[in-house]
Amino acid sequence: xxxxxxxxxxxxxxxxxxxxxxxxxxxxxxxxxxxxxxxxxxxxxxxxxxxxxxxxxxxxxxxxxxxxxxxxxxxxxxxxxxxxxxxxxxxxxxxxxxxxxxxxxxxxxxxxxxxxxxxxxxxxxxxxxxxxxxxxxxxxxxxxxxxxxxxxxxxxxxxxxxxxxxxxxxxxxxxxxxxxxxxxxxxxxxxxxxxxxxxxxxxxxxxxxxxxxxxxxxxxxxxxxxxxxxxxxxxxxxxxxxxxxxxxxxxxxxxxxxxxxxxxxxxxxxxxxxxxxxxxx
Amino acid sequence: xxxxxxxxxxxxxxxxxxxxxxxxxxxxxxxxxxxxxxxxxxxxxxxxxxxxxxxxxxxxxxxxxxxxxxxxxxxxxxxxxxxxxxxxxxxxxxxxxxxxxxxxxxxxxxxxxxxxxxxxxxxxxxxxxxxxxxxxxxxxxxxxxxxxxxxxxxxxxxxxxxxxxxxxxxxxxxxxxxxxxxxxxxxxxxxxxxxxxxxxxxxxxxxxxxxxxxxxxxxxxxxxxxxxxxxxxxxxxxxxxxxxxxxxxxxxxxxxxxxxxxxxxxxxxxxxxxxxxxxxxxxxxxxxxxxxxxxxxxxxxxxxxxxxxxxxxxxxxxxxxxxxxxxxxxxxxxxxxxxxxxxxxxxxxxxxxxxxxxxxxxxxxxxxxxxxxxxxxxxxxxxxxxxxxxxxxxxxxxxxxxxxxxxxx
Ligand SMILES: Cc1ncc(C[n+]2csc(CCOP(=O)(O)OP(=O)(O)O)c2C)c(N)n1
Ligand code: SF4
Numbered sequence: 001x002x003x004x005x006x007x008x009x010x011x012x013x014x015x016x017x018x019x020x021x022x023x024x025x026x027x028x029x030x031x032x033x034x035x036x037x038x039x040x041x042x043x044x045x046x047x048x049x050x051x052x053x054x055x056x057x058x059x060x061x062x063x064x065x066x067x068x069x070x071x072x073x074x075x076x077x078x079x080x081x082x083x084x085x086x087x088x089x090x091x092x093x094x095x096x097x098x099x100x101x102x103x104x105x106x107x108x109x110x111x112x113x114x115x116x117x118x119x120x121x122x123x124x125x126x127x128x129x130x131x132x133x134x135x136x137x138x139x140x141x142x143x144x145x146x147x148x149x150x151x152x153x154x155x156x157x158x159x160x161x162x163x164x165x166x167x168x169x170x171x172x173x174x175x176x177x178x179x180x181x182x183x184x185x186x187x188x189x190x191x192x193x194x195x196x197x198x199x200x201x202x203x204x205x206x207x208x209x210x211x212x213x214x215x216x217x218x219x220x221x222x223x224x225x226x227x228x229x230x231x232x233x234x235x236x237x238x239x240x241x242x243x244x245x246x247x248x249x250x251x252x253x254x255x256x257x258x259x260x261x262x263x264x265x266x267x268x269x270x271x272x273x274x275x276x277x278x279x280x281x
Numbered sequence: 282x283x284x285x286x287x288x289x290x291x292x293x294x295x296x297x298x299x300x301x302x303x304x305x306x307x308x309x310x311x312x313x314x315x316x317x318x319x320x321x322x323x324x325x326x327x328x329x330x331x332x333x334x335x336x337x338x339x340x341x342x343x344x345x346x347x348x349x350x351x352x353x354x355x356x357x358x359x360x361x362x363x364x365x366x367x368x369x370x371x372x373x374x375x376x377x378x379x380x381x382x383x384x385x386x387x388x389x390x391x392x393x394x395x396x397x398x399x400x401x402x403x404x405x406x407x408x409x410x411x412x413x414x415x416x417x418x419x420x421x422x423x424x425x426x427x428x429x430x431x432x433x434x435x436x437x438x439x440x441x442x443x444x445x446x447x448x449x450x451x452x453x454x455x456x457x458x459x460x461x462x463x464x465x466x467x468x469x470x471x472x473x474x475x476x477x478x479x480x481x482x483x484x485x486x487x488x489x490x491x492x493x494x495x496x497x498x499x500x501x502x503x504x505x506x507x508x509x510x511x512x513x514x515x516x517x518x519x520x521x522x523x524x525x526x527x528x529x530x531x532x533x534x535x536x537x538x539x540x541x542x543x544x545x546x547x548x549x550x551x552x553x554x555x556x557x558x559x560x561x562x563x564x565x566x567x568x569x570x571x572x573x574x575x576x577x578x579x580x581x582x583x584x585x586x587x588x589x590x591x592x593x594x595x596x597x598x599x600x601x602x603x604x605x606x607x608x609x610x611x612x613x614x615x616x617x618x619x620x621x622x623x624x625x626x627x628x629x630x631x632x633x634x635x636x637x638x639x640x641x642x643x644x645x646x647x648x649x650x651x652x653x654x655x656x657x658x659x660x661x662x663x664x665x666x667x668x669x670x671x672x673x674x675x676x677x678x679x680x681x682x683x684x685x686x687x688x689x690x
Contacts, residue, residue: 014538017549048534053378064538064549069531071381072540072550073374074404080338080371084378084386087362088336089532092382113367266362273358 026220028179059126076107115169136210173199328463338375369394373401383530389415403442429674524567586615602679
């Protein structure tokens, strides 16, 4: 038999029309898409039962490539669109793909309120520390002092910690991983997808073409190596001093709790009326 | 008790009384129609429910809030969904999401919220996603006059969102029409796969009057066309189907893509001029090819009129009162009232411009409707078209219109 290439991802990608993709060579977005697809494949979800929603940005271009129900929305607004979908079809697995700017700048309000409601969906935040799509302006996660096209003298803004923000706002599953740790990302996303409630997975990502170049972080592989060498699993941090932790990306699941899920709470409200109707009969 | 609390208690009591009155006043007619005392905002909510509303998302704002309050009470009873979002941007986005998942969805707001919703409205139109936005207009610019009337959003309801995005906008002038046009707005949104706007005047939203509700079993309810082809054949924007193509919902096996980027017939982003042109043509043609279905006007005492009043909403009511009085003095005056304001009733207006000597245009803004008349005629300067404009939060009274009629006569 001829040697036909067969990869898990092929089952989930749209082959018609949509390739090549828009991402630059060396960008980590494709690696993360691979992790997401493999997580879904492992869970053996039905493609019809998945809706993938995104905002605007390089990362938010992801849904067009996958063979699910897909929606590419407005900058920052993926979560309210997803909320409408989830409430209407609670049986759908809703996955939201968003960037650091998309989720925490223009969409910051929606982000904290989705966390607060604990509506059952998984938000995957691809944090590349920059506005990639518009050519490299600083975002709420651009490290203070770093360069962007709008911070030519170094960024003076303090940063958001996306996981801290999500936990404080009430998300019930919060984790961080990096694009380099593709297998770990796959496993964490699997857990997030299986979690009932609002789950946030921050994937520390690389934008070598803009952020990397402006801040002399090297090319794609260099930036991947950086993630490998400068991140630590949550467990390992127990034995580390604050000095040792300085500048390190901590990876792992920070929060995982059970709490009333929003659509279930709503279903409870509706059930009250139905029970009353039945009692009348 | 603080003053504020007292006011709240009084308000609540008043509300309870109103509900009681409403029940007392409800009379079922022999032909199954009901006569009820109803507020304009309530009529919008009840009309939407009658049209099959499944989903409402909104953010409170005077003078539209009653719509949300009523739907928060009614929707859970029928298994529908209600959610108060964090702002108006989230509200419009949530209803679009709900609609893509198959729901008949609506939101309601007023000026400041309507401004915030514009990007989402453009998205709904570009992606041809059915939904309804109710804008109960308030007075003034910016925060303006929350409890005063104006008709200042007439142009915004057409041009508010960037880019060319043809609009369908309906404008009731009685509480009964609020009910009927809420049904029609949802019907048209489903049929034409677009965001339909219902514009109300503040006074109409808050006005109570007796309404004969239609027998709902006789009212035509339109549901969007569903695809009859297998998923492999499905195109979310099927060019072969002219301008009204079937539409699938998420989660039903079709796995289509939706984007606000310019897209091809499958919904995938495109930069190709011919594909972009096809999308733009479709958005435009589905309106321009269906003008007869979309445009509704009321022609009131126009048969023998040599003076016409051209007005919408609450101004049309003042006009009707003025016309009755003028007719008693033997003045031949009538009213042309667009019920659909966008697309604009060009043909009816051209006819009016030919048929009468004088046109009086009372409107609660600084000249938005009148601009459209100027577009359709060359005789702007000869005093044929007389404006009456107010933008101070007060009404244009029948007396005022009558005076202008008499001066023009
Ligand atoms: C309302 C609005 N404002 C601004 C933009 C322009 N814009 C497009 S993408 C983007 C930033 C994206 O950055 P991020 O969310 O971090 O995603 P990335 O491209 O880095 O993946 C901006 C500002 C827009 N599309 N819409
Ligand atoms: S600009 Fe940066 S984030 Fe965007 S595709 Fe290129 S490398 Fe990736």
